[in-house]
Amino acid sequence: MISSLATRLAHSLGSLLAVSLLCFALLRAAPGDYFTTLRLEPGLSPQTLRSIQQQADPRSPIVRRYALWCASALHGDFGQSLAYHMPVRALLAERIANTLLLSGAGLCGAWLLGLLLSTLRGRPAALVRLFASLLWSIPDPVLAFLLLWTALRLHALAPLPIGTTSPTASWTQWSNFVRQLALPALAMALGYLPLVLRHLQGGFDAAQHAPAVEAAHMHGLPPRIVLFRYILPEAANPLISLFGLGIGSLLSASLFVEVLFGWPGLGQLLLNAILMRDTNVVVAGVFCSALLLILGNLLADLLLWLHDPRLREAAS
Amino acid sequence: MKAAFVFPSLPSARVALFLAAFAFSAALALPACPQALRISSLRGAPGGHLSASLRAEPRTLNPVFATDSASRTVTSILNADLLHINRATDAVEPALASSWQVGRDGQSYLLHLRHGVRFSDGSPFTADDVLFSFRVYLDPKLNAPQRDLLIIDGRPIRVTRLGPDLVRFDLPRPYAAAARLFDGIAILPSHLLQPLLQAGTLANAWTLVTPPAQLVGLGPFRLRSYRPGQSLVLERNPYYWKQDAGSRPLPYLDEVDFSFASNQDAEAIRFTAGQLDLISRLTADTYSSLQKLSSSNLIRELDGGPGLEFDLLLFNLNADLAAHLPQAAHTQTWFLQQPFRQALSLAVDRAALVHLVFQDHAVPLASPVTPASGQWANPALRPTALDLPSARRLLADAGFRWRGAALYDRDGNPVRFTIIATSSNRAQSGIATLLAHNFAALGIDASVVPLEFRSFLQRITQSHDYDLAVMALSAGDTDPNGNMSLWLSSGNLHLWNQGEAQPATPWEAEIDSLMRQQMTLTDFRQRRAAYFRIQSIYAAQLPFLSLVSPNMLAAVRAPLAGAAPGPLDPGMLDNIASFYWRKGP
Amino acid sequence: MTLPRAALIFLVLYSALFAFAGFFATADPAAIDASLPYLPPEGIRFTSPAGQFHLRPYLVRPQPVPGQFAVYTRRGAAFIPLKFFVTTASADTTVDASPGSLHLCGISGGAPHFLGTDEFGRDVWSRLLYGGRTTLAIGLTASLAASLLALAVGLIAGSAAPWLDTLLMRLVETMISVPWFYLLLAVRALLPLRVSPWVAVAASTALMAAIGWARPARILRGVTIAAHQRAYVTMARATGASPWQIARWHTLPDLAPQAITQFTVLLPQFIASEVALSYLGLGVTEPLVSWGVMLTAAQHLSTFVEYPWLISPIWTMIPFFFSVHVLADRAGSLRPLTLPSLSRHWYKLPR
């Protein structure tokens, strides 16, 4: 286990390197750079532009730049943001927290809702299946947009804050904060729900017929105990994998929602950084995202390993 | 430190000597009491909170390095300038300088600083701060974007301290409307930033993570808190130096907070939901949807008429195409012919652009000088009206022929080109679509290629790989000097043919000389005549087509008083100090 | 009738509508009519203005209110008799690939606007049909290609030597993490400015498929590994079956439901990302229409509020996705859906 963990980490490091290198290369390949807009700054002479550019982002061969970046990234320093004149790490830290909060709330909501709905049987279950299909067929951005639009229409009935409001009034107050989170988190949850529902329903259906579950049923165990102590563990393996995938996409899943609801997260920052060609911010953001993906995989494997005692005794 | 930028404080005896040497048109008045600026017409109610939004997060709070619109808006509220252009009247007015005099030669300016003025941390504002600020702006190591504005003919403006509240600026040569230069040049607190300048860390000072207490300015508000990605809260600067008619210190508002909306839609949604008190720089469709969305007595829509911004169709007339861009060079052969450009201009239905793209919230243009420039716009020029027969005639005379409906040039090549536009800008891609439609009426096969913003700019400013481009430019000032970089063949907004060492054509040479000439003239009429002449040359040559100038559209919560859209930065928030909430029902 | 069957019939009819867009459309999708911007959907009446019943339906065209932008009134609306099987003189040369210029219906001197017009007075109904044709062609082809690619990679990774598996999965991780936005920008920069619309369509299809395979490949690899643990695969291997034979007889049929599911997951994603592609100037550009092009213009709140008919592609694509999904659900439920573990080394259960 330890050794295989080590190999996996080593492999993951390789893919992190590949991601960052590719990111660098692609950034170089994309037309325009951060300083392109400065060229339209009236009264900024070409010499000044050149020296600004030279100062902030010395043009050197990509290999050298990449090596320098790796060296500083090892110390946790992802460089300076060209646009914000500040260290990338400070820029990203709080936004990553915000994004994790939103995605986390959204994913948790989807899982809870999914668990609740998938315990239904019979006709309600068929309706849930239909509902999941319907949700599935609405593209996520459209779903978020519809939600926003509905919220706006219903604003008079139940005012939900849209986007961030004045910080003194809300961020300090927990209830306000929850209200603020509600709408974007719901949009995220609804987008993710069909996937979760599909796997939960599939998993539960399969687990219903597992020998141990049938046995528990025949022993006459109370349904609640059967559900939580027999069906759930039985269905858990694929769900854990899905959960791991979900962790991996925590940073990237909420992009649309963040932009639409004005949530101050990484998604917006990264999108703007991409459009502005703020190299270091993009590379660091992508790096974090890749890291989370790898960690999510690892976590899922670990959970599987903890959950299923049989996996702990695989043949060497 | 280079000697040119060092301004040793002079002994007082020599100040007197200097003063004697000057013959000023007005006597100096030096009152001893704190000298606030009183706005006599203003009587508002104090208190209240304003929620506004920014389209993007400010990238820095350092006025020296702010280049993006969000940073400039915030820094302009946190800071103050020596002289200020009144956005409503377009006249230069006293600000931190209570009065100023121009030397007879038009080359030296004597500014009397308002005394008793304090920074937002309570420390006094003196001539040293002015000297320090200009030293920063002119420091070649810092590369402040304003630096090039303050360098005239390769020589920097010289700043001399004549006393604790008297400063002299020497220009290398006479400079028309030099007082307008001071607008927007924020005065920095030397007591805080001097050590940083010496340590060489000024470029990284005053970022978004700087503690609010260390961000000190002379503006109506000061920073209270910043939450990354969420909001920026400003609070009333208790030391602000303006008063209203009742000697009540400004600003009225206690607090202003900016949230960040990534796009106009998000902004409009929040405004409609009651979370924002004002939004500005609206597009026509958001403006009209706001009109329909809102219950009308809660919101006031403001149409400020055309601003300094204008949409244009750029011809690629760059001289460097032949070598490596054969395709663009091929289409360029048509654009280089003046009749062809003229014919295209005649084929453009500007009225339809105004109607369909801007929903009538725009005006058609004859030249890049928009109506907002007031007296500087040449009244003799009229926007070109749609005239297909004339266009066809021009083309036929230039040797173009039609086969079927399609247009062919003299050599039998079909006339086809691409129009690039910024895809994120709905108005510009709409314009491009309509232009292609218009040109199709001449038998030209024009296809629209929407491009992401920086890819678009890269083609225009660097690779020059395009045929035609739809874009928007905004004049920096109503004054012709603000358009220097557009007109001068060496200017960086001289986009149709960039990086010319010498003017490529006689008419460009004439524009160059006229621009230089008007700059040194001090007589308004003479300057205006020169500028009119430039516009006429433009209208005859049409190096690009000025299409329309969109109106400045904004909306505010009805009880908010004092807000009006303005053509210059930072637009509506310029006089935020005099915003107040109307009391009453 | 069962739901999947209904979905299948619906899909066939729906596809026919888009396949014969030229016949069902009423106007040239690129034709601009500056006099009728944002015309709301026109009604169809079977009564004449006088109130008499007519078998031939009338088109009720609202009249613009003079002096106001895009405001129309029903007062004084024109009643225009609809004609069926109209042959228009000018064939839609730019975009219409279907032969002839026979249309299902039309009016004399213009075109009916069943779904109103957009900001330039272009007919939304015709744009919807032509756009649907392009979009569905791109979406279906790209998701099919990506699913097949994913199937191949998943199969190879799940059954090949561990080193190859590791390599492929690291590649997948990289593919998922890297912002391909830049690649698209770079590709746009490399292409000539003027690209034939069909080349643009082909290029965007290829790009989507080339980028989109990674996630499904990861899932399909997991299914492959699970499939390989079944006793009948062990038996086949003991009998000496080659990896290819095992894949063809045992693994691929096991993978098929999941592959179909992945296809249905990709389809809406790809159709949505077509919007992003046209933002970069890569995807479908004028004069060719696509839902992406239509929605790019309609993704503003103001459109939602004022001109809801402009987002008709959304209302059109939802039933399409729904029926595809219902069908896929049916195909997938032939075997209970399993999402297996993604880790190879730890999932092998001891015998």
Place this chain on the structure above:
Amino acid sequence: MTPLLSVQDLSLDYGPTREGTVPVLQSASLSMEPGEIVGLLGPSGCGKTSLLRCILGVPAPAARIRCAALRFEDRDLLAMSMSERRTLRFRRMGFIFQDPAGRLSPFRRVRSQLRDMLPRATTRADLLHALAGAGFSDPECTAAAYPHQLSGGEAQRVAIAQALAVQPSLLLADEPSSALDTVTQRHILDLLLRMRALRRTAMLIVSHDPALLAAIADRILSLQAGALADYVPSHASRPAPPALAGHSQAAPLLQVRHLRFAHATHRLWPHTVRTTPILRQVSLSLAPGESLAIVGASGSGKSTLARCLAGIESRYSGEILFAGASLDPPRSLASRAQIQLVLQDTVGALNPRLTIAEILAEPLRIHARNRGTPRNVAERIRQMFAAVTLPATCLTRRPPQLSGGERQRVAIARALMLQPSLLLLDEALAGLDRALQDSILELLDRLRAQMHVACIHFTHDLGRFLRSADRIALLHQGHIVECHPAADFARLAEHPAALQLLHAILPEPGGP
């Protein structure tokens, strides 16, 4: 005295299926006294399990039931609601399954699963006591174990502990020992008898093995054609296998020398790797056409040995020689055709997606290249089908549509398609009823005679193979401890494990 359980005229059929209505039980009646042990005998698929499920109140979803009366402890079960019946079976009935290990949730420890059955107030001591009562010498250790760490016998004891934990008045047992080796089977039966003596629990025990029922039940009922009747033992016995003379002199077909195999178990923290040897040192040889039974208790390494020989497991050390040539991995295609494996798990071993014809054709298709395409695959399949006595209608069906016995015959037919010279049967007969076992063994004997196929049976059922194999080898903890001709095995065996196995053989009822 009122009976504990009375069932009157129970009829059950499986609702309209593709083949019409399938009747299972017809007017079955049953009455049990408290503390009575009733055996229920019947071939597989005759409706034994359905009857038990009806009594429990959990019939299969498609089942349609008609019943005149169903009473338990003087209460009318037919009048009770679903949840009342659930409570009743939770508190008053116990149930034991055929495959105990699979019926425990693999994810939870034994103690927590046992606790689910016990009243809420149960202490740890009570729990351990219940386990000790089921015959565990170290209940502490068992309680902490996961189900997969238990042997089949242990798992069945846990199941018995579970079923008896609530002190039911009726215990229903469905083939409680057919998946167990004979020694364990003996222990389980003893345990059940002890429990009855202790608690006066009535038991209804279902089995296909008359010997087993005879050993435990007070009376035996036989379920035939859907109705219950008293069992009358028959005297039919299988003829002795045909003697195959002379094969011991021929060159050995298979030689195994010093075969070793080990599993490794990992622990996360602190990190340890424990190697568990499965096969310590196995050497044996086999003549062409010979029938060898490798007998061993569960966990002795039989399956692993089978997998090593079949070439599924290649991480063994040692040497396997086949027809004189070494079978080092990777194995050649030709040698794979010579050795074929039949598994106990026929559900998993046949791809449910394929038809039987396709399954049978698969080996031929695999070996099509180096053997040449058989000219008439269909002919071959029909021949083989006839050989295993399956109706030709099965060819177009898929495995889930066949019964267990039919599937096992398909598996054997598949193994024989390539005309191998060695057939490995890993518990291929376990779980089938006696008659079916007989017919398959007969089939194998016939094939052995016709095709000269050698067979290795990996089995726990010593009793059966004493009469049907040429030689018997005893595998104990990874070693071959005994290897004698079948006829002399009982006489020559000395190893304690062998003696235990011999002792555990149940006498055939009505047999000699």
